[in-house]
Amino acid sequence: MKETLILSSSPHIKSPETIPSIMFQVCLALLPAVFVGIYSFGARAAWIILLSILSTLFFEAAAQKIMGRPIAIRDGSACVTAILLALNLPPTVPWWLVVIGSFFAIIIGKQIYGGLGHNPFNPALVGRVVLLISFPAQMTLWAFPSHPLFSTVTDTLSGATPLGWAKTHLITHGAIPATLPFNIQQLFIGQTGGCIGEISALALLIGAGYLLWRKIIPWIIPVSFIATTFFITGVFWMINPHQYLNPVYHLFSGGLLLGAFFMATDMVTNPVTNLGMLLFGIGCGLLTAVIRLFGGYPEGVSFAILLMNATTPLLDRWTRPRVFGEVSNS
Amino acid sequence: MILHHFPGGIHPHDEKELTAHLPIEDAPIPSRVFIPLSQHIGPPAEPIVKPGDPVRVGDKIAEARGFVSANIHASVTGTVRAIRPYPHASGRLAPAIEIESEGEDQVYVPTKDRQDPLSLPPQTLIPFIREAGIVGMGGATFPTHVKLSPPEDKSIHTLIINGVECEPYLTADHRLMLEHTRDIIEGIMYIRYILNASFSFVAIEINKPDAIRMMQNNISDPHIRVISLPKRYPQGAEKQLIKTILGQEVPSGGGLPMDVGAVVQNVGTTFAIYEAIRWGKPLIERITTVTGRGIKTPKNLRVRIGTPVRDIIALCGGWKEVPGKLILGGPMMGINQYDDAVPVTKGTSGVLLLPREEVGEYHPHTCVRCGRCVTVCPMGLLPNFLGVFSEHARFADAERLHLLDCIECGSCTYVCPAKRPLVQMIRYAKGEVLRRRKKVARQ
Numbered sequence: 001m002k003e004t005l006i007l008s009s010s011p012h013i014k015s016p017e018t019i020p021s022i023m024f025q026v027c028l029a030l031l032p033a034v035f036v037g038i039y040s041f042g043a044r045a046a047w048i049i050l051l052s053i054l055s056t057l058f059f060e061a062a063a064q065k066i067m068g069r070p071i072a073i074r075d076g077s078a079c080v081t082a083i084l085l086a087l088n089l090p091p092t093v094p095w096w097l098v099v100i101g102s103f104f105a106i107i108i109g110k111q112i113y114g115g116l117g118h119n120p121f122n123p124a125l126v127g128r129v130v131l132l133i134s135f136p137a138q139m140t141l142w143a144f145p146s147h148p149l150f151s152t153v154t155d156t157l158s159g160a161t162p163l164g165w166a167k168t169h170l171i172t173h174g175a176i177p178a179t180l181p182f183n184i185q186q187l188f189i190g191q192t193g194g195c196i197g198e199i200s201a202l203a204l205l206i207g208a209g210y211l212l213w214r215k216i217i218p219w220i221i222p223v224s225f226i227a228t229t230f231f232i233t234g235v236f237w238m239i240n241p242h243q244y245l246n247p248v249y250h251l252f253s254g255g256l257l258l259g260a261f262f263m264a265t266d267m268v269t270n271p272v273t274n275l276g277m278l279l280f281g282i283g284c285g286l287l288t289a290v291i292r293l294f295g296g297y298p299e300g301v302s303f304a305i306l307l308m309n310a311t312t313p314l315l316d317r318w319t320r321p322r323v324f325g326e327v328s329n330s
Numbered sequence: 331m332i333l334h335h336f337p338g339g340i341h342p343h344d345e346k347e348l349t350a351h352l353p354i355e356d357a358p359i360p361s362r363v364f365i366p367l368s369q370h371i372g373p374p375a376e377p378i379v380k381p382g383d384p385v386r387v388g389d390k391i392a393e394a395r396g397f398v399s400a401n402i403h404a405s406v407t408g409t410v411r412a413i414r415p416y417p418h419a420s421g422r423l424a425p426a427i428e429i430e431s432e433g434e435d436q437v438y439v440p441t442k443d444r445q446d447p448l449s450l451p452p453q454t455l456i457p458f459i460r461e462a463g464i465v466g467m468g469g470a471t472f473p474t475h476v477k478l479s480p481p482e483d484k485s486i487h488t489l490i491i492n493g494v495e496c497e498p499y500l501t502a503d504h505r506l507m508l509e510h511t512r513d514i515i516e517g518i519m520y521i522r523y524i525l526n527a528s529f530s531f532v533a534i535e536i537n538k539p540d541a542i543r544m545m546q547n548n549i550s551d552p553h554i555r556v557i558s559l560p561k562r563y564p565q566g567a568e569k570q571l572i573k574t575i576l577g578q579e580v581p582s583g584g585g586l587p588m589d590v591g592a593v594v595q596n597v598g599t600t601f602a603i604y605e606a607i608r609w610g611k612p613l614i615e616r617i618t619t620v621t622g623r624g625i626k627t628p629k630n631l632r633v634r635i636g637t638p639v640r641d642i643i644a645l646c647g648g649w650k651e652v653p654g655k656l657i658l659g660g661p662m663m664g665i666n667q668y669d670d671a672v673p674v675t676k677g678t679s680g681v682l683l684l685p686r687e688e689v690g691e692y693h694p695h696t697c698v699r700c701g702r703c704v705t706v707c708p709m710g711l712l713p714n715f716l717g718v719f720s721e722h723a724r725f726a727d728a729e730r731l732h733l734l735d736c737i738e739c740g741s742c743t744y745v746c747p748a749k750r751p752l753v754q755m756i757r758y759a760k761g762e763v764l765r766r767r768k769k770v771a772r773q
Binding site for chain 2: 004005006007008009010011012013014015017018019021022075114115116117118218267268269270271272273274277316320321322323324325326327
């Protein structure tokens with residue numbers, strides 16, 4: 001025979017989906033939120049996102065170089081981490097904070113464990129939470145959308161997110177304000193203070209819809225996560241609407257949508273079984289609601305996801321699916 | 331009828347448009363055939379001819395060794411030239427009987443004409459099948475007479491005829507159902523009679539609407555129902571098919587279809603059973619789909635067992651593009667060949683030629699725990715963990731996760747975005763576990 005035949009064991013066809021293609025689509029799905037962030041907070045937001053990408057890629061490549069591993073920055077995972085980290089930062093942060101954040105995200109959150117696939121915690125959230133705990137002042141200095149379109153927002157409110165503002169009011173006055181500073185529509189579109197990427201529910205939902213449609217992320221986690229938070233905050237709101245924000249407000253403010261659709265769904269750090277994903281989502285939702293309602297922090301999505309990341313190996317073990325033809329022992 | 335849902339499954343493009351419309355053609359008699367003694371599950375057959383012996387088409391040339399084994403017959407008239415190791419579909423060299431054919435018109439002349447086999451006692455039909463050397467022609471090659479002889483304590487209520495053909499590219503069963511509809515139905519009657527099964531189903535995937543119509547229009551017996559199934563791989567796997575139709579699961583850990591009162595027979599096998607019982611014809615030829623974008627003229631061929639694949643490729647115009655892979659069977663479970671001298675056997679449902687440009691080269695990444703393999707596994711296993719355990723030689727852990735229940739359909743490897751060879755690692759682990767068990771048993 002003139003030509004050599006290629007040998008391998010079956011199957012001989014594979015789906016076109018690859019890790020880079022998944023990561024690329026996640027980046028694509030984050031674009032609406034990125035645009036709203038830049039549109040609302042101006043060049044500063046663009047600069048933070050760009051700096052985050054550059055420093056994250058640098059740390060990823062440097063770590064792989066030092067460890068003698070192949071440089072794999074083109075797999076796109078570091079880029080996803082970078083964008084998520086930037087979207088989780090207030091638009092006012094100094095540049096060095098971004099660099100520190102990406103250092104912790106990539107080096108401590110990911111490469112130390114062996115890189116993509118081995119990290120137990122969502123790297124972007126590791127970076128963000130390190131910053132939140134270490135630099136609370138810088139991390140809670142909010143700005144309002146500066147675009148003329150949003151000039152109706154009163155300046156007296158500057159310096160707080162909807163959730164932060166409500167919590168402060170609750171602590172100082174013993175109740176949430178009778179009239180809330182933003183209406184639901186403003187929260188939905190993104191005319192509010194907050195992290196670069198979390199302000200517009202609409203932009204996040206567009207991206208999330210794309211990921212769900214392409215089956216890049218499982219629906220179980222975001223749905224159970226959001227539903228649980230909605231349900232618990234709703235119960236408390238019905239008990240005492242003077243002390244607790246209404247659940248729709250909870251839904252569209254803070255990092256709930258960004259966290260539920262883009263970070264709790266990080267495939268490396270959540271369970272692989274359906275039941276595991278359901279419990280994971282419920283756990284995230286529960287912790288988020290508890291922190292928001294009773295915690296010292298106004299927002300709890302990051303902590304909730306990180307804590308649930310830690311339970312992933314256990315959830316996988318406890319929720320092994322029933323094997324076909326297996327007779328249940330119970 | 332309510333269809334039940336088996337877990338998982340994938341939807342690769344079925345690629346059947348290459349050959350689905352092409353009538354079955356008779357391949358010319360090859361100048362030489364190489365008939366392996368092992369074309370079935372169980373010990374190889376024992377040759378009963380020696381070099382120099384003249385044989386006629388249909389003569390028995392090797393005898394089943396033991397109950398779970400199958401007879402082998404001469405597929406051409408000619409002279410036995412050698413019994414020697416020869417390339418085999420399994421990838422190894424295996425003993426085969428080489429026959430030089432006389433090249434003349436060698437139509438098989440029926441030795442029997444049983445007008446009404448259903449007047450004979452059911453059990454007397456099984457020896458006809460056994461004598462003909464029939465094995466499962468969907469690819470599993472389990473001796474059919476064994477499958478049709480369940481132990482006394484197992485009663486079979488349902489016969490399922492498997493015309494699903496869920497492997498992409500393959501259309502051999504499809505064409506057979508279109509062109510030999512009545513013969514297959516006759517075969518169903520025989521099998522049903524042997525098993526005394528009350529219900530019979532002919533399961534066909536929805537992508538073969540003409541075959542579904544053809545079967546429906548020709549079946550008059552109200553106890554035989556044609557079921558059209560949604561397209562999903564591996565719908566044609568025995569356990570998944572039973573689950574879909576009966577809603578029952580073959581027990582994990584070595585259970586058999588008969589444990590839930592069912593027997594599944596492929597349409598090709600059913601046709602062979604018809605020919606054996608009605609005409610006394612042994613299994614000397616089969617329908618195989620020669621396909622893929624690597625072959626110049628794709629065809630559905632009736633070929634003599636033992637025909638070298640090289641002859642078949644030449645008959646179909648040869649490689650169209652730079653050769654990539656030569657596969658016997660479908661792209662999901664077929665076996666890759668390194669030598670085109672390998673002969674067609676009773677289990678060769680297809681000859682698939684993939685051009686070089688369609689053969690990807692993959693560099694496996696660490697598992698990223700996306701869980702896609704868990705979602706698609708039709709057995710409810712955790713292929714990601716099984717793969718990791720296999721890599722780390724943690725076979726006991728893999729066994730605890732039901733390693734041996736894997737049916738090796740390859741869906742996990744197909745979907746893995748990290749391009750990990752999951753089913754390959756699982757196969758390796760299964761081999762290790764079984765080898766160790768044997769070792770323990772010997773001690």
